[in-house]
Amino acid sequence: MKEETINLKKMDVKKFRELDLKKKFRAGESVVQGLLFLTGSLSIITTLAIVYELGKEALLFFNNPDVTLLKFFGTTKWQPGIGQYGIWALVSATLVTSLIAMLISLPLGLASAIYLSEYASLKMRSILKPILEILAGIPTVVYGYFALLFITPILKNFFGEHIQVYNMLSAGLVMGIMILPLISSMSEDALSAVPRSLREGAYAMGATKLETSLQIVLPAALSGIGAAIIIGVSRAVGETMIVAVAAGSGPNFSFNPLDAAETMTGHIARISGGDLSYNSIDYTSLFAIALMLFLVTLVLNLISQWVVNKFREQYE
Amino acid sequence: MSNAQIPYPEGEVFNLALRARYRSATIWQSLFLGALLVAIIALTALIYNVIDGAFGYIAYEYKNDPAEFTSTPINELKKEELLDIFKKNLSSGAYNKLEKEKPMDSRTQSELLELFLERLVRIDTKGTWSMTDSLLNGAEIRAEVTGKYPDAILEFRSWLTPQFLVTPMSSRAEFAGVRTAVLGSLWLVGIAILFALPVGTGAAIYLQEYAQRNWFTKVIQTNINNLAGVPSIVYGMLGLALFVRVLEPLTSGAIFGMTDSNGRTILAAGLTMGILVLPLIIINAQEAIKAVPDSLRQAAFGVGATRWQTVWHHVLPNALPGILTGSILALSRALGETAPLIVVGASTFISVDPNGPFSKFTALPIQIYQWTTRAQSEFHAIAAGAIIVLLALLLTLNASAILLRNRFQRRW
Numbered sequence: 001m002k003e004e005t006i007n008l009k010k011m012d013v014k015k016f017r018e019l020d021l022k023k024k025f026r027a028g029e030s031v032v033q034g035l036l037f038l039t040g041s042l043s044i045i046t047t048l049a050i051v052y053e054l055g056k057e058a059l060l061f062f063n064n065p066d067v068t069l070l071k072f073f074g075t076t077k078w079q080p081g082i083g084q085y086g087i088w089a090l091v092s093a094t095l096v097t098s099l100i101a102m103l104i105s106l107p108l109g110l111a112s113a114i115y116l117s118e119y120a121s122l123k124m125r126s127i128l129k130p131i132l133e134i135l136a137g138i139p140t141v142v143y144g145y146f147a148l149l150f151i152t153p154i155l156k157n158f159f160g161e162h163i164q165v166y167n168m169l170s171a172g173l174v175m176g177i178m179i180l181p182l183i184s185s186m187s188e189d190a191l192s193a194v195p196r197s198l199r200e201g202a203y204a205m206g207a208t209k210l211e212t213s214l215q216i217v218l219p220a221a222l223s224g225i226g227a228a229i230i231i232g233v234s235r236a237v238g239e240t241m242i243v244a245v246a247a248g249s250g251p252n253f254s255f256n257p258l259d260a261a262e263t264m265t266g267h268i269a270r271i272s273g274g275d276l277s278y279n280s281i282d283y284t285s286l287f288a289i290a291l292m293l294f295l296v297t298l299v300l301n302l303i304s305q306w307v308v309n310k311f312r313e314q315y316e
Numbered sequence: 317m318s319n320a321q322i323p324y325p326e327g328e329v330f331n332l333a334l335r336a337r338y339r340s341a342t343i344w345q346s347l348f349l350g351a352l353l354v355a356i357i358a359l360t361a362l363i364y365n366v367i368d369g370a371f372g373y374i375a376y377e378y379k380n381d382p383a384e385f386t387s388t389p390i391n392e393l394k395k396e397e398l399l400d401i402f403k404k405n406l407s408s409g410a411y412n413k414l415e416k417e418k419p420m421d422s423r424t425q426s427e428l429l430e431l432f433l434e435r436l437v438r439i440d441t442k443g444t445w446s447m448t449d450s451l452l453n454g455a456e457i458r459a460e461v462t463g464k465y466p467d468a469i470l471e472f473r474s475w476l477t478p479q480f481l482v483t484p485m486s487s488r489a490e491f492a493g494v495r496t497a498v499l500g501s502l503w504l505v506g507i508a509i510l511f512a513l514p515v516g517t518g519a520a521i522y523l524q525e526y527a528q529r530n531w532f533t534k535v536i537q538t539n540i541n542n543l544a545g546v547p548s549i550v551y552g553m554l555g556l557a558l559f560v561r562v563l564e565p566l567t568s569g570a571i572f573g574m575t576d577s578n579g580r581t582i583l584a585a586g587l588t589m590g591i592l593v594l595p596l597i598i599i600n601a602q603e604a605i606k607a608v609p610d611s612l613r614q615a616a617f618g619v620g621a622t623r624w625q626t627v628w629h630h631v632l633p634n635a636l637p638g639i640l641t642g643s644i645l646a647l648s649r650a651l652g653e654t655a656p657l658i659v660v661g662a663s664t665f666i667s668v669d670p671n672g673p674f675s676k677f678t679a680l681p682i683q684i685y686q687w688t689t690r691a692q693s694e695f696h697a698i699a700a701g702a703i704i705v706l707l708a709l710l711l712t713l714n715a716s717a718i719l720l721r722n723r724f725q726r727r728w
Contacts, residue, residue: 026622028624029622029623029624032624033526033623033624035518036518036519036521036522036526037522037526038518039514039515039516039518039519039522040518040519040522040523040527040536041536042515042519042594043519043536043539043540043543043594043595043598044535044536044539046543046554046591046594047539047542047543049554049558050546050550050551050554053553053554053557053558053562054550054553054554054557056557057557107351108351108354108355109351110351111347111348111350111351111352112348112351112352112355114348115345115348115349115351115352116352119345119348119349128352131352131355131356131359132352132355134359135355135358135359137648137652137710137714138362138652138707139651139652139653139654139681139706139710140652140654140655141652141654141681141684141685141688142362142366142652142684142703142706142707143362144685144688145365145366145684145688145696145699145700145703146361146362146365146366148688148689149365149369149688149696150361150362150365177355177358180355180358181355184355208337208338208341209341209345210337210340210341210344210345211337211341214344231545234545234547235545237547238546238547238548238549238550239547240547240548240549240654240655241654241655241681241685244655244658244685245685245688245689265547265549265655268549268552268553268659269549269655269658269659272552272553272556272658272659272661273658273659273664278561286553287553287557290549290550290553293547293549293550294546294547294550297545297546297547297550298542298546300545301541301542301545301546302538302542305538305541305542
């Protein structure tokens with residue numbers, strides 16, 4: 001401090017040159033910055049840990065001389081305990097439930113997004129939006145209860161003998177309702193981001209509100225909607241509790257939604273819920289499934305981010 | 317869409333085409349609204365379904381007549397009388413076992429009464445009915461019960477009672493409560509937030525205030541967004557491999573001198589939950605920090621504050637309400653998560669309160685899952701009760717988040 005308050009008049013030019021104007025080193029600042037950097041990189045560490053831990057156990061599974069990639073991807077029975085390693089028995093159920101869920105949530109979510117963003121008055125929005133938010137906040141295990149004890153009995157009335165107590169249809173339908181708010185809110189954000197001038201241009205040409213919404217606003221928001229769909233699929237593939245409760249507990253290679261079948265997530269939940277000895281083939285096989293889930297959802301999420309960034313139309 | 321070859325419609329044709337366009341506009345508008353109606357109907361049906369399950373008729377029999385044990389009517393039994401009955405009618409071995417679980421003297425009258433009905437009178441549930449069924453077909457149910465079980469008692473019961481909240485888990489639905497599960501959930505959420513709030517806020521500060529705009533920051537940011545989309549069950553697998561197995565000495569408490577537990581503890585599950593909600597907390601905290609205007613930082617730098625002084629004294633206090641709101645929302649996510657807990661190894665049956673981070677655990681959603689998947693309808697009834705408790709907790713959390721946001725939100 002003293003050096004800095006030297007009377008300038010007495011200071012000669014040489015001394016002035018020596019005055020240090022560089023940023024002073026402060027140990028405390030550096031420590032704090034280091035700690036913050038550490039917390040920031042923890043997310044990277046988490047990802048690496050997931051890849052490492054899942055990969056390590058999955059490698060153990062695939063290193064088993066009995067397991068071949070051909071068997072893994074080429075057969076349709078899954079029971080690692082007795083040497084059946086066909087992952088399609090689980091993938092089929094994941095595909096069926098996710099497909100049903102998307103068939104429900106995509107049209108409904110998109111339609112409600114269009115209504116909220118293009119048609120609803122402010123007052124209407126303030127009533128409707130919270131309902132979707134509540135729907136989004138309900139824990140998935142509650143949806144599972146709803147699927148098993150409300151939707152399944154209704155389906156049972158409808159299909160009678162043909163439908164099993166646990167079935168993919170009920171789980172898929174409820175999963176669709178669960179994903180609806182996600183698709184709706186992401187699509188609505190995309191629709192609202194389309195500038196007003198585009199709509200006004202369409203109205204000036206004599207277009208109706210519907211024509212404006214579907215032919216002007218919707219195409220302009222397509223990338224955001226695409227991202228919403230991809231995120232929705234990723235959510236459906238990873239959803240566990242609804243399928244664990246309502247879809248059935250036993251791998252079953254079937255594309256009939258009225259059948260009971262176990263998804264990849266449901267299988268992990270059921271097997272790991274029991275007493276499982278580490279190093280058994282059952283244990284390592286779960287990590288192989290989890291790694292597949294992680295990679296599939298990772299790729300979907302990356303695509304969705306890429307779609308948003310790449311195709312975002314710049315309106316200025 | 318319009319084709320150059322077709323001339324522009326005029327006169328009557330124009331009016332017809334216009335009317336058709338208006339018609340389809342109206343139809344589609346109602347379809348769009350219909351989608352929202354479906355959502356509303358689904359939500360209503362779900363809530364109705366839960367409430368419907370939590371109340372209703374129950375028919376039960378006493379295997380042993382209570383009159384064999386005492387002449388006082390059941391509901392008027394006093395604590396001393398009940399203790400007397402137990403001493404007289406239970407073998408000393410059975411009595412000592414109960415005494416060991418919890419000293420008989422320290423039990424409340426209602427606990428003892430429950431024990432009395434469970435162990436001595438041996439209550440036997442014959443059937444349960446949903447609320448709608450009970451209200452609409454009451455006469456038929458009464459006829460059915462008197463026909464099939466002449467000795468049975470039929471009563472309208474609310475499965476969700478104050479008693480339900482404070483009773484521990486039981487193997488019989490009639491006596492089960494959510495006390496253990498609620499305490500377990502609170503422990504889990506507490507540990508998760510203790511871990512995730514400081515770490516998440518730190519990461520957000522780093523990304524918003526310190527990080528250079530280079531490829532590494534971009535990787536971190538993309539990675540956080542991706543982690544937010546990873547299925548929760550994958551976090552469960554990570555928790556199982558990392559916290560339950562690799563870090564077992566820590567999570568089982570072995571290095572603190574605990575001997576009787578494995579890695580499937582509250583601590584392991586809580587940390588798993590913490591990692592799970594971390595991306596949500598970071599993203600929310602980043603938004604909150606972003607909302608603090610730059611003029612504040614520049615003013616602080618202008619008077620010579622260091623970067624950390626600026627962050628600690630000016631940015632953080634202004635971003636705090638936003639950060640807390642985000643954390644509460646992350647908490648409510650953690651409270652409802654089930655799948656990772658199953659994987660990490662929630663206990664299927666546990667009736668003692670968790671007494672620390674190294675005890676075994678169960679949680680509210682785990683209980684709901686187990687009760688829902690049981691075949692007997694009385695378990696579905698208590699699952700419905702537990703769902704109402706869970707939803708009430710979530711509602712409280714979210715309401716407080718909204719209040720916090722409205723109270724402290726500042727527009728710059």
